[in-house]
Amino acid sequence: MDPRDVQIILGNNLHLEKSSEYTLFEPWLGDGLLISKGEKWKSHRKMIAPTFHSSILKTFVPVFNRNAERLVANLKKELDYKILETAMGVQKTDEDNTGYEYAMAVMKMCNILHLRTVKYWLRPDFIFKYSSLAGPQKFLLNVIHTLTRKVMKTKKQDFLIRQQEGKQSLYLKAVDEDKNNEENGTDDMSLMNNYVKDDLEENDDIIGEKKRLAFLDFLIEASQSTENNLSDKDINEEVNTIMFEASLLANRQSEEEFEAKALDKIWGHDTTAAASSFALCLLGTHQDIQDKVFQELKDIFQGDLYRPVTFRDTIEMKYLERVILETLRLYPPVPMIARTIREDVKLASGDYTIPAGATAVVVMYCIHRQSKYYPNPETFDPDNFLPERCLQRPPYSFIPFSAGPRSCVGRKYAMLKLKILLAHVLRKYKVVSTIKESEYTLQGDIILKREEGFLLQIEERTI
């Protein structure tokens, strides 16, 4: 829990290996970025990190807007019922059934993995395969992998057609256009960069704007070239790791939408859903803070409150950003992570050594609730993230996305999506919750959730 110790573990290249518990993910994700190690992780990370560069993320803004608009419209249907229940952000709608089935399969897989972590006798495969969970796991993996394969097949066909027609990759085009587009602004979510430095904005010199591709485009193009040393198996593993919403196959509207939705993955989906659900519940209880968010939104969208959100708008959402960061502090969607220690590590907090072979567990949930760094640590106070307060804390005292070389590649994607989604919901609706934080029953399996679900009331705003 001591940020100095956490920095020693996470902040360098010595302890990059995940603990043995992560191997439970293997039948699902193969040896993708989340669990791979050594040279394989290093080379894949180097290839994948630039696909999350902000110049690519900016091209997703219209997609995030469209999805958020759809959510706002769906919520309107719920108004009659007054109480809205989100199952980790997933709602069954007729037109989106494939996505729902996929999301449910992912959720159930997470439950199985959690059970295997707790019921340790189920960990060895030779015992697990005789348990009552083995059948459901096989079924769920089939649902997940069938959709992944379908997405890859469609992408490959699209790529070949584009190639035959001699067309430039849509993303290269989008990135070029984006460079000339003042609307997007140049400031690049700099506030977030103060907390965790990583490799998402690096490599500019090596890779260059022109050669940067969005994730799936990159993998498809890589699969066609022998230079990259990526086998079909490698590609499938990375797609399973990063991809989530294959539902878009059924009703996709555009190439960009397809790409952006496909970037969500198990973390990407469940983590962002957990973050937005917690944020809305907290705002529902703390009406004074919600009023401030709404005021900021009114200032930004003066004259046209319901227009699409631009990238520049998201830079101006300083207060909403603090609300999101404070939500991630109190309810980090990934509540803990673990690493295998390969050589003895001396800690900074005292005369302690973690011996080689041990597992180091880093618990974000506890790190974030220490009164030494956060006065009134249990209180929801977005001003904890005023720049001057951040400067007073050690860097590893806030690590919802982990930190160091193996931090989350999707963190900027997640922040952008959260801002756009919450802005859409909050400018249209007032959210109300009568349940205090002290009454939450938290469930800390792979992703932090509320056992009772996220219950909210919504009221349409009149301006």
Ligand code: HEM
């Ligand atoms: C609020 C949202 C999110 C949170 C809180 C979060 C948190 C994290 C954390 C804590 C890790 C480190 C895991 C570990 O060390 O075991 C991680 C890794 C990762 N995340 Fe995220 N994440 C979020 C959203 C996303 C999204 C949207 C994507 C993809 C679009 C994504 C992709 C990844 C990947 C691929 C890794 C593995 C990186 C590596 O090992 O090199 N995440 N995330």
